[in-house]
Each structure stands twice: as C-alpha cells, then as structure tokens.
Amino acid sequence: MPDLLLELFSEEIPARMQRRAAEDLRKLVTDALVERGFLYEGAKAFATPRRLALHVAGLPPRGQDVREERKGPRVGAPEGAVQGFLKSAGLASLDEATIVSDPKKGEFYVAVIERPGRETIEVLAEIIPAIVKSFPWPKSMRWGAASREPGSLRWVRPLHSIVASFGPETETPEVVPFSIDGVEVGFTTRGHRFLAPQPIEVRRFADYLPALERAFVVLDTERRKDIILHDARDLAFARGLDLVEDEGLLEEVAGLVEWPVTLMGAFDERFLAIPPEVIRATIRANQKCFVLRGKPGPDGRERLANAFILVSNLVASDGGAAIVAGNERVVRARLSDAAFFWETDRKVRLEDRLAKLENIVFHEKLGTQAARVARIAGLARALAPVVGADADLAERAARLAKADLVTEMVGEFPELQGLMGRYYAAEQGEAPAVAAAIEEHYKPLGPSDRVPSEPVSVAVALADKLDTLVGFWAIDEKPTGSKDPYALRRAALGVIRLVLASEARLSLRARIATAASGHGREADAFADDLLAFFADRLKVYLRDQGARHDLIDAVFALPGQDDLLMVVRRVEALGRFLDTEDGKNLLAGYRRAANILRIEEKKDGRAYDAAPDRALMSLPEESALAEALDRAGTAAAKAVAAEDFEGAMRALSTLRAPVDAFFDQVTVNAEDAGLRANRLALLNALRAATREVAEFSRIGGEGR
C-alpha cells in the first residue's frame, strides 16, 4: 500500500506552536482523506524548528469504484419524465438504461451509474494545497515579493519548500502534482542549518528519517526531549549534581534545536546568595537554561549549584567551549542584575513602598492598588476569625501583600510576585505567618495548584479574591464565553477550594455585601448573579470530583444556600442517600406524587397546599402517611438545623414504607371531591417534606 510523505520546510517556527501545528497537519490531512472515502493504516506528524512533517501509511493507490443504481420512470412514461431521468442519470438515451420488472409496479427503467475511483495522488494534490493555504496558525504572516498582492500565501514564517511524495514502497514514488506560488514542491529538503546545509533528496518516509539524521536533524520532538534530558542528567551526575527538571522548559528548548547538544556552564558561587527561585527564573526565562541542585547546605536545606545546563544546536569545532563561555557571560550579566535588585530592594521596607501603590491603577473603574490593598486588609481582618487566623496578622499580611509589585525584582520578573514579598518580609523580620501569607495569598492559581492551609494565608487569599470578584461584578465586567481577562473564574474556584479545604463556615451573601461596601457599593444589584456564578463554579468543581451536577442543582434550588461548605456536605449526603434502596424508592414515590400533583393542579387551576385534614382520612394508609410525614418532616428539619444532613436523610428514609403503602392502597383521584382534595394535599405534604433536604424535582433520572 502506498505512503504519503509530506514536509513543509520553513524558517524557524516558534517553539510553542510546533506540537499543535504537527497535530493540526495530521488531523487536517487525514480528515480530508477520510471524508473523501480514503482510509489509511496510520499517520504520524512531526515538527522541528524548521519543518512540519507528516507520514500517512497504507493509503490505497486509488479510491473505490462507485456503482449506483438510480430508479427511473415506468416504461411508457411521458416524454418529459423520461428526459428528466436521462439528464439526471447522465445517460444519452434509454438504450443505456436497463428495464426491471416489479410484480406490483410493472416495468420501469433503472440507470446503472459507475464511477471509477479517483487516483489517490490526484486527491492529495487537491487536499494539500488547500490545507497549506488555510492552515490554522495562531499568528501567520505574508512575505517577499508575492506579498505585494492581496491574498498571498500566509504561513507562520516564510515557507520555502515542500516535499510531497506518494507511492508504494517497492516502486519509485511520485511527486504529488500541485503548486503553490513561490514554493518549490518536489523531493528536496535541507538538513541542519549549519551542520548540513546542502539539499537532500528524499523519496519516502523510510529514507527520510535516516537522511535527516545524517544531516543532523532529529525529526521527532520526543526523541529530542529524551536526548536532552538524558544528556543533561548525565552531565549533572558526572559532577555530583541533580538536574532540576522542568517539563515546560524541556518542551521549549526541544523546539529550538534540530540537533540538541547539551553543555554545562558555571557561574560565580557568590550569586548563590540570591534566592534560588530568582536564579532559576533568571536562567530559565532569559536564557532557557536548566538549573542544577547541589548538596544540601549546612542548614540541611536544598541548594542550587553554581552551574547550569544549556542546550545548543551545534556540534562546535571547539567542543562547545566558545558557546559555554558566551552563555556564561550572559548568565553572569543577568545574575549581576538580579543580585543588584536583591541588594537594593532590601534597603527599603515593604511598608515604605506602599505610597507607590497609589500611582498604580489596578483597573480604571476600581481605583489604585493602594485602595485595593486597603479593602483587602479590612476584609482579611473580618475573615480572620472565620478561618481561625489572628486578625492583626491577617491585616498586616494583607497590607504588605502587594508591596513587592513595586520592587525592582518583580518589575524584572513579574512571575516572582508574592515570592519576593515573602523573602523581603522575612528579611525585615515579619512574623513567619505574615511572610507566608504574602506569597500564598495568590493561591490557588488553578484547579491543580496547592491550596494554602496556614490560616493567615487563607484569610488574605479569600479577601483578595472576594474583593476582586465583587469589584468586577459591581462594574459589570463579568466573564463571557471564552473571555475571562481578569481570571474571575479562577478567583471563584479559588474561593471555593479555600473554603472547602479550611472547612470555613461563611455566608457568601453577607461577605459579598461587606466586600461591596469596601467598594462603596450596594451588593443588592449583583449579589444574586455573583452567587449564581459561584454555584456554577462549584458545579464544575464538584463534577470534576465526580459528583452529580443535578444533585448540586437540587441543593442550590433551595432558598438561602450561600454557605459553600454546607452545600457540599448536603450534596454528599444526598448522593449517598440516593444510592440506597430507601433513597431510590423515596425518589420514585416523590416523582409519582409530583406528577399527579402537576397534572391535577393544572387541571383544576389551583394548588393543593393546605394542610391535610386527618378527619377526612378514610383509609389507614392515609393516616399512616400523614403521621410519618409529620414525624419525618419535623425530624428532617431539626437535623438540617443541626447541620446533620445524614440524619435528615435518615428521617426521610422512614417515609419509604408509608409512601409505598399509600400508592398501593389509596386511589388519589377519588370520586368524592373532598377526599380527593385531601389526598392531593397529602401528596403536597410529601413534596414539602423532601424540600427540607433538597429540591427533588431537580434530581435527574437513572443513568444521568
């Protein structure tokens, strides 16, 4: 079976786009083939800085012949019908049609249309240029003389040549015949920019990989990553050091080289006085190098080594000495800057930096960072008792939490915000809980980020997020669709995770009102909407944890549900209850009652919400249910008040037997109107009792 080899050779593709582009190429080509009825055995795509490549194995040489029978009019039909048939079937005359007889319909014409399958290579010649011309790069560009005209080819960087070869293994493959303006299509590619710049002929995938390897190109990103990781570990090991592994950086550097050559450089030991995170950020962000861990220091804490791993793209004629020396110079200059920042930043106390926050606008409608800090400090103080934190410490931490934004170090490395604040706070003798909270108040940053547990951190983290959410709701800047520029979804999820992890009891509605007053606003206008947003986020969160989102709806449908911890406890208890036989049966009984009520209430145009009258109960099952409802309703309400949701569910489970018995023995729609109304009222009482724990109407069916 023939294979397709496709390579798009361009100038350097941004590292962060390569993996996605390879995947897009594979999907677009194979989808287009399948759509046209061409199945294949396997497809794999690759990316290097200068090429996207695709191998599709096991394609048919041509598509399948298509045979179609089209029914026509009966024999002897009017001329118009016959002509229409001939035209639509593409026949010249009725001689080309066959006549089929059918016992019921008599004789009629049938056209047999046979279309031979198309040559695969022809189809590829259609598919490939179309995909190249509309490739979904996140950002693309025009170039060269062709860009004079509108509609010229766009690619991520200038595209120079294309290898597009198709054919069986045993024969010489052919060039897929298409052309794109200004781009050569054929069998020619190039190797490594410096190590093997000559053109190379490649005809099929089996030759392509080894030809590239000979020309100093490792095609597969995963292999380049393996080589880098393996060599880096070896180099570190030989020096008694440990590589600080960094998957994001590894992926990026693998996208910056076609032939990875891993080397080790060193820097002056005096720079180790700088916090290790700063060294790492400097070396990683600016130089895209890995740092190394040395032996633990005298205090037993882990220390970085004064060495780094760089990944070059060159087998240098001096063994890499000049490359290492060059990188060391740059690292030295960068670390000198960082050391300078570290020295000068510590000369000014954090509280003395606060005045500068007056000049930084947080958001044009939400005032300055200084105003924000004042609000967060007030909120943190108020929240402190709820999470078991010292109020003075929480307020102090909140006041200092944003001060590092105006340090030189954070100006240079924004990703170190919080962390630098912690270092500087510790250096100036703040309480450890305050220093920790300055770093941790940004957390959790995402669904998998660690949730702080130190109470002071929790108080400030909650205050920070509530202030942000309430502020943006107050000015009506809410997330829409995929747009969430202020990361408000993340903030709400952060509040949820903080509350649940610290088991903090708080009424969100009340806290929203407090936070709104900090903004000089009334919360009434948006509190419901913001609570609904929290409910949504909680649903997403619990669903990710495996909870049924219909149960969350069932709990949130009850009035006044703004205590996240209680909502979750209730959902959990409800889930467990509904997994029991009693729970399932009660739910079934509830549905039956609710259905009857819905139908009858609609029919009669009235609600049956009066208390059932014992005097009108003629059957023992009626009185039994009424009694059970009284007992269970009271017990459930009591248990809920005591936040004992398991107890509330247990109380409801006592209803199963009387409910079942009632439906077995009692005809609700009795002929006597009084009896009927009273029985409907009894069903209504059942519905009301279940509302003590959840809105059962929101619970989905089996298998949901």
Place this chain on the structure above:
Amino acid sequence: MTATDADLQPTRSFQGLILTLQRFWAAQGCVILQPYDMEVGAGTFHPATTLRALGPKPWKAAYVQPSRRPKDGRYGENPNRLQHYYQFQVILKPNPPNLQDLYLDSLRAIGVDLGLHDIRFVEDDWESPTLGAWGLGWECWCDGMEVSQFTYFQQVAGFECAPVAGELTYGLERLAMYVQGVENVYDLNFNGRDGDEKVTYGDVFLQAEQEYSRHNFEAADTEMLFRQFRDAETACRAYLKAGEPGPDSNDPRHRMAQPAYDQCIKASHVFNLLDARGVISVTERQSYILRVRELAKACGEAWRRTDAGGLAGEAPAA
C-alpha cells in the same frame, strides 16, 4: 594590510564593526544613509524605515541610528544598560527570499565563526504601539545572547505592508562587546588603537550617560515637555492639513508628509522623557501612546499619497 585596516577590523574596534556592516549591506545594494537628525527611541522611527516600509516601491537601506531610551539610563554605572546607544538598521522591501542567509553572512563578515557559535532564531513578535506597527520574526541569539532583531513587517502606521519589508536591527554595543570579548560596554575599544591613541566607548560616552541620566530622571523640565508634546501634536496635525491638495487641485498628492512625521517623532520622544520622569500615570500612559499612534497613522496615510509612498503611476488625469 595597513595599520589602519587592522584597527578597523570589526573584532578590534567599535567603528570597525560599523564600517564592516555598512560595507556588507552596501554590497547588497542598500543605500547607506546617515542617522536621522532627530531624537528617536529606535532605528525603526527613521523615516527611511517607517515611511519607506509603506507603499509598493522597492527600497533597500542601511544606517546607524543613535537610539534614546531615557528610562534605561543608569548613570554610567551599569555595564550593559545605556540611555543612548547605537542600532544598525537594515530595511529591504520586499524582503529577499534569502534574508536569513544574508543576515548570517553579515555575522560572518563581522567575525562571528558560525562553526564555533550557536546562532538561534527565537520567536519574538515585534510590535510598536506608538507606530501602529507589528511584524513577526525573531530575536537572533548568539550563544544565548540576543544580538539582533529580525522582523517581517506586516503593518506600519495601521496600514498593511504590501509588499512586506524585512527589517534587521543589530544591537551594536552588544555585538561589539561580544566580538571584542569585553564585559563592560565602557571598555569597548572605539577606534582600534592601542596605548595613548586608544579611545574607549567610555571616553566618548561615559560622561554623557551620567549627565543624561541626571537630566532624564531628575531635571528634565516636565512643564516644558508637556507643552512640547502638545505643540508637536498640534504642529503635526497642522502640517498634515497644510500639505493636503487644495480643493481645486487636480493633483491628489500630499505635499508635507515628512515634516508632519518629524513632529510625530518629536512627540514620541517627549513622551519617553515624561515617562522616565515618572509623571505619567499608568492610565494616562495608554492615552499618550494612543495619541502618538494617531499621529503616526495620519502621517502614514499622507505618505501613501506621495510619490515615494507609491502614488506615482496613478498620476491624476491632467
């Protein structure tokens, strides 16, 4: 080789590096221009790049441009940062297909051995909010150090570039430090001589860095600068208006795009000075940038209605 030739080796003197790059790009057919005679933040502001990148006419130029970044002043105390430094700028419209190869050849010409040094093209999308311009390209790394920027202009002054120009910007001090093997910019050998005759970069610029840092951060007269910003803005608009063809003219050409653009350059630099003095708040900053961009766009629009901007060929019906 005479003594002077040796002194002017790009690896030996700062001026030798400049001369070598000029010769290299002259050999590629570029006009070698001199720096624009106004204060600018980058070589891109030179009309030979900003304005000439617009319109259909081919254009090849190279020049040195002193660049002023008031905020980067360090009173002469930082070995790498300067508030005044040199860029070597190359602009080729349309970009030739082998521009990357030409760039690498230029590195060879200034003494970078590509068998020894690790050259990399690392993604860097260039955007100038004040010029309403953007392009795609790379930072060019030599052994981990950014030595140049390489950009395919896509848009300038808010207009699509058709055709696209390729722009190369060499950071001359950095490159010189690299090829001379010097750690401190002020130690660069400027003239390639030894002993008493040697002139260093510090001899030429250290005092200026100290004085201008003081000026930029402490003394620049902000009231005057705010006034100058407004004046430049007003003048730019006035010149644009004055350069419009009259209502009765059959000639649609704009007649004063370049003087107007000078005022746009002026406004941009004055804004940078105000920014360094710390008198522009974050919100105001955006609005100043926007005001400069509006000027740049208006100038670009006027330029497109000049001969050099491509109007020739669509000359008016006489």
